[in-house]
Structures are given as structure tokens and as C-alpha cells.
Amino acid sequence: MADFNCFFLSKMMAVKILRFNQRDYTFAKAHDFSVCDNIFRMTKRIYSQRRGMSDMKLFDVEDKRKMNFMVFFLYIVVVLVPFSVITHRYYMREIPSAESLYPVTTAILFVLHALIAFFMLMQYMANRKKLYMAVLSFAYSLSALYLVCKLLYYPGVFMAGSVIEGNLNDLSIYWIFRSITMAAVFVLTAYLYRRRDSIQLNHRLVLSMMLVVSLLLFVLTYMLSSENSLIGLDIVSADERNYSKLWSGKIGYIVALSWALATVLIAYVTRLKNTFWLAIGLSCISYFGNVVILHSSIYINSFAWRSARFFEVLSTFFIVTVLLYDIFVVYKKTLKKYRVSYESSIRDPLTNLYNRRYYYDAMKGYFDNKNTGGVNLAVLVADIDYFKHFNDTYGHIKGDEVIKYVAYTLARSLRDEDIPSRIGGEEFSAFVIGATQEEVCAIAERFRINVSQHETSDFSGTIPEQVTISVGVYFMVDADETAEGCVAKADAAMYQAKQSGRNCVVVYREPSA
């Protein structure tokens, strides 16, 4: 017993320390973290020794975090690095596909980013504590806006028969601003996630400031594009249609650095503790890979452009998948909770038989459906004989055991289609559907005999002495009878059984006039 208590005490401590570890490290530090750390390690050892015996859910958090980091590094080592190396090797190789592939992927990305923004906004609406979700939603909305603008620079997409060729300089300006803004918002997300428990955060202020800054950046992007002649940014040579000027300057490095910073911060602050943050981390590192790969490309049709696009699509795909998976998880959990709460609302907690309310509702439902025509219906009512004696002699806990035993025996004595219920303290009832009168009497008799033979049951060790029951049976004759009426008649027959000396089955007979 002492061991058992210690087990739970340790479990509580472990919860606390895990929280310190992941949520409030500074608080833990200020309160002598070394002590907590020792207890944590000790608890973990106790748990490890008990693996298989106890549920290890607590440490799932830790294990999952490590797993996510492994996936993260595997992605870098197995996908990102080899892809970048291959791309670097063949960066000049031109792919003869049309430039039209570019606006097609842009359109796909636009739809996906708009969807992500919508899903994240819904998550924020559902849980207003998650300000970082609103901010992320903002990042993807902005990205969708930039992507639409990029599409507008491909007039050929909208005009049948025209050549699909965009203004590469403007497209690059939009790409740079979209990337830098998104990376900056991811950095802000990491900060907000870290401060998610803080009540001082003014959501409206944060979101309004983001809106203003983003709009200013958007206007600046527009001003730098060819739409405006006052100021301009010339990064792509329009005649040669190549990007050597862009990548020889500092801009490429700034974009790459912003994504590197966003990746490190997201991984450090969130510790990739769940699938969502893993997806965000993978997304950031994919954007970083995107920039690194683009760095080796000069022509729009080069292999490097295609692989960079692949990483951008991949990065979006991670987020879409995890958001859809989240919806599935929430749906599954809600369904499970609903089932559990529904079951507990229709069951009697002591015996797990149906409760009185469900029992009467089920009978009424059966009568209302007019399924009664031609089907034999019967009601049994059973009461434990001298039950007060069990309570008085052995105490109420033993009395409860007797009730559980009789309920268990009732359920075992019935067929699957019958409905057993506990309708009162030590009173039970069953609705027997589609059985002949002989079969119903046989069921009632079987129930009575089974109850009296507790030595051969699973309860042999807990029932102190023989238990008997008195059973009343009523066969429904009139299609217009009510559930309460049927139970009352079976109850009357049960009282006759009590009067006849108990431990017997009596069938209800209409009193003669």
C-alpha cells in the first residue's frame, strides 16, 4: 500500500517538474531546480522499472519531443541536404518545361495558404489563449495576398492564347518581401508562444500593430515594383531573364538568415513538443532550404528553381497535413468523450446496468415505434430478499457487493436483445423482447436459481451468504399499455412472490372481478 501511495506522489511531482521543464524554466530555476531535477530523475527511474505495468503517458511528452527532434534532423540529413547537393550539381541544367509551371504552383500555394490561414484563425477563435495562432494565420493570409499579386504579374495565365511570361523583377521583389515578412512573423510567433501564459498581452494591440506594419511593407513592395516610377529596385535583368544580380547581392543572405533565425527560435522555444510545432519547424527549415537552393539558380527554368518550388510546396504540405490531422484528433476525442458521457448518463454507476430513466425511455421508444404488433413482450421485476439484513449484518459496502452480484447475474441470465435495468435500491427489472411465455418463465427461473448459487459465481469470495430474489413476470397483452403500467404489474406479481415465501417466480394474473 505504501508503495502504491508513493507511486502516485511521484506521479504528481513528475507532472510538476515536467511542467517546469517545458513551460516555466525560469520559475523552476528560481525555486532550486536541482532538487526538482533529482526527484524528476528518481521518478523517471521508478517509472522505467515499472514499464509495462503502469501507463507511461506522462513521459510520452518527453519521448514525443525527442522523437520530433529526430524526425526534424532526419529531414535535414536525408531530404534537405542531399536535395541541395544534387541541385547544386545540376543547378544550371535547364528543364524544358514551360514557364507556365511557375504560376500554376503559385496558384496552388495561394489556395493552400489561404486555407491554412482560415484553419489557424478558427483555432484561435476556438481558443482565444492561442494568440500565436492568430499571428500565424496572419502570416499565411499575407503570404496568400503576396501570391495573388505575383499571379497578377502573369497576365498570360488569365488570357487564353497569350504567352505565359512574367515580370521577373517584380516577381522577385514580391518573393523577397513575402519571405522576409513570413519569417519575421514566425519569429514573433515563437516569442508569443513563449509568453502564451502571460495575461499582459493585449491581443488587439499585437494584431493591429502587425496589420499596420504588414500593410506598410506591402505598400513598400508595391512602390518598389515596376508599377511605380518614383523609386524602384532593379534586381533581375529583364533582357537576359536571369537572377545573377539578385544572388550576388546581400538580399539572398538576408532572406536565408531570417528563415534560419525563425527555424532556430521555433525549435528552441517550442521544443517541437507536438506534431503541430514539428510541422511548423519543418516548414521553416524547408523555407530556408528553398532560399539556399535558389541561391544556385540563375534562370527561371533551371533545375534549382524547380527544386526550390518543391520545398515551398513541401513546407506548405506539412502544415496542411498537420492541421487536418488535428481536426481528426479533435473529432476522435470529442466522439470518445461524447460516448463516455452518454454511456454514464444512461447507466447506473454501481451496477453498470441501464438506469431507470433510460429503461423507461427504451420501453416507450419501443412502444412508440409500433413494433409491438405480433412480438411477444414481457417485463420482469426482481427484488433481493431480506436485503436489509445484509446491510445491517455486514455493512453497506458488502450490501453494495450483493447488489452488484445480482445485477451481474441478471445481465448474464438474459439474452442480448433484452434490456436489464436497476430501477431502485435493490430492485431490478428487465424488458424481454420476442420470447414466448415459456421462454420468459425459463429466463426468470434461470435468473432466480443463478442468484442463489453464488459459490459457483465470480463473486464467490465477496458474497458472505446465500442471496435469494423474488421475481414478478408480466406478459404484455394490450398494445396500448404504457411502460409504467407494465412495470407496475410485474411489480405487483413480485410482491405476490414475496408474500408466497420469497425466492420464487410469480406470473401476473389480472385480479378476478
Ligand SMILES: Nc1nc2c(ncn2[C@@H]2O[C@H](COP(=O)(O)OP(=O)(O)OP(=O)(O)O)[C@@H](O)[C@H]2O)c(=O)[nH]1
Ligand atoms: N447497500 C445499499 N443498500 C441500499 C441501497 N439502496 C437501498 N438500500 C437499502 O436496502 C434496504 C431495503 O430494505 P427493505 O425494502 O426494507 O426490505 P428488504 O430487507 O429487502 O426485505 P424484503 O421484504 O425481502 O424486500 C434498505 O435498508 C435500504 O437502505 C444501495 O444502493 N446500497
